[in-house]
Amino acid sequence: MISAVIVFPGINRETDMMQALEATTGTKPVAVWHAETELPPVDLVVVPGGFSYGDYLRCGAIAARSPIMNDVRAKAARGLKILGVCNGFQILTEAGLLPGALIRNAGLRFVCRQVKLRVENTRTFFTNRLNQGDVVRCPIAHGEGNYVCDEETLSSLEGEGRVVFRYVEGNPNGATNDIAGIVNKTGNVIGMMPHPENMIEPLHGATDCRPLFESLLAA
Amino acid sequence: MTQAPIKITPQLVKEHGLKPDEYDRFVKLIGREPTITELGIVSAMWNEHCSYKSSKKWLKTLPTTGKRVIQGPGENAGVIDIGDGDAIVFKMESHNHPSFIEPYQGSATGVGGILRDVFTMGARPIAALNALRFGAPEHPRTRHLVSGVVAGIGGYGNSFGVPTVGGEVNFHPRYNGNILVNAMAVGLARTDGIFYSKATGVGLPVVYLGAKTGRDGIHGATMASAEFDDKAEEKRPTVQVGDPFTEKCLLEACLELMASGAVIAIQDMGAAGLTCSAVEMGAKGDLGIDLDLDKVPCREEGMTAYEMMLSESQERMLMVLRPEKEKEAEAIFRKWGLDFAIVGYTTDTLRFRISHQGELKADLPIKELGDQAPEYDRPWTEPAQPAFIDPDTIPTPNDLKPAILKILGSPDMCSRRWVWEQYDHLIQSNTAQIPGGDAAVVRIAGKKAIAVTTDVTPRYVEADPFEGGKQAVAECWRNLTSVGAEPIALTDNLNFGNPERPEIMGQFVKAIAGIREACLALNFPVVSGNVSLYNETNGQAILPTPAIGGVGLLPDLSVMATIAFKAAGDSIVLIGGHGSHIGQSIYLREILGREEGAPPPVDLGRERRHGDFVRKIIRARKVTAVHDISDGGLAQCLAEMALASGTLGAEIALDAHAPHIALFAEDQARYVVTCTAEGARALVEEAWDAGIAAEQIGEVAAAGGLIVWPGASISHEELRNAHEGWFPGFMGVNPA
Numbered sequence: 001m002i003s004a005v006i007v008f009p010g011i012n013r014e015t016d017m018m019q020a021l022e023a024t025t026g027t028k029p030v031a032v033w034h035a036e037t038e039l040p041p042v043d044l045v046v047v048p049g050g051f052s053y054g055d056y057l058r059c060g061a062i063a064a065r066s067p068i069m070n071d072v073r074a075k076a077a078r079g080l081k082i083l084g085v086c087n088g089f090q091i092l093t094e095a096g097l098l099p100g101a102l103i104r105n106a107g108l109r110f111v112c113r114q115v116k117l118r119v120e121n122t123r124t125f126f127t128n129r130l131n132q133g134d135v136v137r138c139p140i141a142h143g144e145g146n147y148v149c150d151e152e153t154l155s156s157l158e159g160e161g162r163v164v165f166r167y168v169e170g171n172p173n174g175a176t177n178d179i180a181g182i183v184n185k186t187g188n189v190i191g192m193m194p195h196p197e198n199m200i201e202p203l204h205g206a207t208d209c210r211p212l213f214e215s216l217l218a219a
Numbered sequence: 220m221t222q223a224p225i226k227i228t229p230q231l232v233k234e235h236g237l238k239p240d241e242y243d244r245f246v247k248l249i250g251r252e253p254t255i256t257e258l259g260i261v262s263a264m265w266n267e268h269c270s271y272k273s274s275k276k277w278l279k280t281l282p283t284t285g286k287r288v289i290q291g292p293g294e295n296a297g298v299i300d301i302g303d304g305d306a307i308v309f310k311m312e313s314h315n316h317p318s319f320i321e322p323y324q325g326s327a328t329g330v331g332g333i334l335r336d337v338f339t340m341g342a343r344p345i346a347a348l349n350a351l352r353f354g355a356p357e358h359p360r361t362r363h364l365v366s367g368v369v370a371g372i373g374g375y376g377n378s379f380g381v382p383t384v385g386g387e388v389n390f391h392p393r394y395n396g397n398i399l400v401n402a403m404a405v406g407l408a409r410t411d412g413i414f415y416s417k418a419t420g421v422g423l424p425v426v427y428l429g430a431k432t433g434r435d436g437i438h439g440a441t442m443a444s445a446e447f448d449d450k451a452e453e454k455r456p457t458v459q460v461g462d463p464f465t466e467k468c469l470l471e472a473c474l475e476l477m478a479s480g481a482v483i484a485i486q487d488m489g490a491a492g493l494t495c496s497a498v499e500m501g502a503k504g505d506l507g508i509d510l511d512l513d514k515v516p517c518r519e520e521g522m523t524a525y526e527m528m529l530s531e532s533q534e535r536m537l538m539v540l541r542p543e544k545e546k547e548a549e550a551i552f553r554k555w556g557l558d559f560a561i562v563g564y565t566t567d568t569l570r571f572r573i574s575h576q577g578e579l580k581a582d583l584p585i586k587e588l589g590d591q592a593p594e595y596d597r598p599w600t601e602p603a604q605p606a607f608i609d610p611d612t613i614p615t616p617n618d619l620k621p622a623i624l625k626i627l628g629s630p631d632m633c634s635r636r637w638v639w640e641q642y643d644h645l646i647q648s649n650t651a652q653i654p655g656g657d658a659a660v661v662r663i664a665g666k667k668a669i670a671v672t673t674d675v676t677p678r679y680v681e682a683d684p685f686e687g688g689k690q691a692v693a694e695c696w697r698n699l700t701s702v703g704a705e706p707i708a709l710t711d712n713l714n715f716g717n718p719e720r721p722e723i724m725g726q727f728v729k730a731i732a733g734i735r736e737a738c739l740a741l742n743f744p745v746v747s748g749n750v751s752l753y754n755e756t757n758g759q760a761i762l763p764t765p766a767i768g769g770v771g772l773l774p775d776l777s778v779m780a781t782i783a784f785k786a787a788g789d790s791i792v793l794i795g796g797h798g799s800h801i802g803q804s805i806y807l808r809e810i811l812g813r814e815e816g817a818p819p820p821v822d823l824g825r826e827r828r829h830g831d832f833v834r835k836i837i838r839a840r841k842v843t844a845v846h847d848i849s850d851g852g853l854a855q856c857l858a859e860m861a862l863a864s865g866t867l868g869a870e871i872a873l874d875a876h877a878p879h880i881a882l883f884a885e886d887q888a889r890y891v892v893t894c895t896a897e898g899a900r901a902l903v904e905e906a907w908d909a910g911i912a913a914e915q916i917g918e919v920a921a922a923g924g925l926i927v928w929p930g931a932s933i934s935h936e937e938l939r940n941a942h943e944g945w946f947p948g949f950m951g952v953n954p955a
Contacts, residue, residue: 009464009467009555010378010464010467010468012378012379012646013380013646015647015648016646016648050380051377051380051464051467053464054378054462054463054465056464109641110370110373110374110377110641110642110643111640111641112377112639112641112642112643113640139645141645141646195645197648198645198646198648203648203651203776204645204648
């Protein structure tokens with residue numbers, strides 16, 4: 001399982017993600033600079049967290065228009081697996097790869113805390129090692145994680161089981177229907193606000209998110 | 220030399236913060252009347268903030284060396300050796316005045332400035348902390364300031380990508396008109412990869428890197444060296460605006476450039492921007508610097524030499540580069556979208572020469588700008604000795620429970636979760652202890668980690684500057700010890716009032732003497748620091764606040780201690796005996812409304828003995844939880860241990876004669892530890908054999924909460940509501 005992690009200026013969780021991918025899949029990922037125009041041959045592309053372009057203009061908006069994103073879009077259309085975490089999720093929505101948008105947290109403040117996520121869909125490449133309804137602890141760290149979308153999109157997400165993760169025991173950002181992560185119609189693009197890469201070893205206080213990464217090996 | 224178009228009048232000199240005799244000294248030094256640009260330069264170099272003219276004499280008395288010290292004070296940050304070729308680079312610095320005027324940008328640029336100090340030396344920042352003091356909660360501006368400062372710190376640090384892992388927040392009316400924002404940054408470098416500001420070699424390019432220069436922050440350092448009055452708001456234009464995105468790019472570009480071997484010397488542009496950085500690089504290397512301001516990347520049109528030399532625009536660096544690596548260096552900076560311009564050259568003239576639009580705007584002796592800055596031995600008076608408060612005069616309350624809960628939920632003692640949840644404390648994946656414990660712990664590699672904390676108890680320093688100075692260092696050392704770390708070195712941020720007042724200077728002198736004594740006794744040297752004076756508004760000085768930021772080494776994370784109770788039935792052992800000092804305690808202030816008396820004295824021999832013992836038993840895996848006793852005494856300590864566990868509680872028995880003194884006394888050098896019931900007896904005996912008072916006072920209870928015999932039974936929920944309730948309530952938090 002070879003993965004690529006895309007690095008935009010201002011991205012700052014790429015190291016966390018690369019270490020987590022290596023620790024869980026056994027293979028060191030390739031870092032791809034945003035100015036590249038073609039992805040290397042990989043099984044998975046991860047758009048990591050951070051503040052690409054300082055979140056100026058609108059979070060994810062500038063990065064979504066980076067040269068490399070054209071190839072990401074093209075290969076996503078051909079079924080390449082894409083995972084966006086936090087700012088990565090925001091970038092994927094801005095790039096049109098996932099529906100909806102992430103707006104300011106309802107509390108208007110940045111929030112870094114451990115939350116609980118219920119796994120709602122275990123048929124994805126990032127959740128196939130978990131059981132439906134499993135609850136995992138996972139940290140969040142964002143100021144704009146409030147997921148919103150129009151009614152039609154929402155009913156399609158819910159109706160087609162495309163909500164992958166839902167906040168339980170408290171919604172930290174006001175997200176619609178407690179949505180923490182979603183998958184696209186074809187099942188190859190996932191976006192989530194929480195940071196599973198920060199919950200995979202005892203030092204992190206728990207290893208609840210290890211099975212998510214281990215799912216990549218089975219996919 | 221072209222005739223200066225602006226006449227230097229006594230009024231103009233005064234507006235630059237120079238005293239008449241200081242100006243005369245400068246005129247004598249250069250042998251003529253200065254140009255306006257030169258006046259600006261000297262005002263920047265000779266103000267209190269940059270020259271340490273009132274504090275230098277006393278700072279020199281602090282111990283700054285040790286077997287692990289690679290670089291003491293005098294560089295951008297201190298450097299210590301933590302083995303295996305790893306070095307920790309750290310410093311704390313104040314951004315008090317700007318944060319009071321514009322809390323978001325003031326605190327954000329405070330964080331940006333200190334991060335830059337650390338990565339300028341070749342270190343990647345791995346932790347940030349902050350020590351914050353605000354006015355009384357009921358003061359009309361306090362909420363606005365808390366909200367803005369916390370958001371600013373988070374806004375910068377989160378975006379930059381450094382975990383903000385610890386710090387302090389206090390409230391006191393004496394900070395009503397002058398809050399304190401002290402930011403600390405900690406970085407990791409290789410011992411053979413440290414970069415310094417000393418330039419070497421003549422005729423080498425001086426390169427400007429980073430963001431463009433604008434008119435923001437002009438005279439920031441001068442502002443930081445003046446008292447406030449009611450017109451402080453009018454100084455808003457001197458506050459700089461932070462851009463954490465550019466700083467993140469600057470970090471990556473600088474580290475990449477350093478790895479390429481192109482960098483000879485590097486200095487960040489902090490206070491007094493281009494002026495201080497250029498003078499520093501030249502003076503340290505015994506070189507002159509010629510700058511051509513036409514080459515400086517500017518954000519605004521028509522900037523004068525004066526403005527460019529005094530701008531404090533953020534996210535800028537000055538470097539001396541190897542000429543053969545110039546192209547490679549430029550490519551790295553272009554890749555990160557940053558400005559890169561050769562703005563001058565090193566010379567052998569020892570002159571600092573500034574030209575702009577074909578005119579020589581300044582021609583000054585470079586070394587004298589720093590070396591010949593005024594240095595004062597300001598008069599000071601011995602602080603009055605506060606009276607010891609006899610604990611027998613403090614009546615036992617009828618009911619201990621409301622007192623415990625009131626303290627637990629008071630502004631200074633309640634949970635700071637509302638604050639630290641706005642800081643990304645997990646990024647980089649190495650945070651082994653998040654905020655809320657005695658010290659934060661950050662993994663370096665493998666099993667090795669560092670512990671970091673900031674501490675000072677300003678009310679103690681106010682009552683007795685010498686004992687308070689000792690206590691600040693001792694508490695920092697104790698907090699590092701409590702997680703199992705060996706304290707290595709510290710950075711200090713000395714916040715005081717107007718040094719021209721002998722009683723304030725007395726506080727400063729005695730606090731430094733206390734810090735010095737504690738540093739020596741605890742083998743805990745000072746490797747960097749910052750002095751912030753003139754923290755006064757309308758003649759009212761802040762509480763003297765020498766914040767101490769400490770770094771300790773934890774060779775093996777698997778023996779790290781935390782404050783949380785671990786298992787019901789564990790024995791609770793008090794190390795250091797019951798206390799009797801109630802003067803300056805939280806109990807006296809919060810329950811009896813009295814801020815008075817002598818603070819608890821610090822017996823440094825005892826402190827060392829007790830701390831070394833606690834560290835030893837942690838490392839021998841004989842304890843299951845450790846928490847030091849400080850503000851609020853034993854009651855607060857036990858409540859925090861219970862709350863951190865989530866569900867467990869404590870059941871303890873106390874002497875019925877004066878349970879309130881035992882619960883709330885703030886005597887120093889004390890810890891609460893827990894161990895298995897079977898191990899308790901041996902542990903207590905081991906302590907006594909080492910000459911340390913120790914006794915089992917109770918046990919960890921499955922039913923959470925705090926039960927004190929005699930007198931109080933408090934449920935876990937009551938503890939939690941009291942502790943977690945105040946801050947969100949105060950800030951008017953809406954859900955989610």
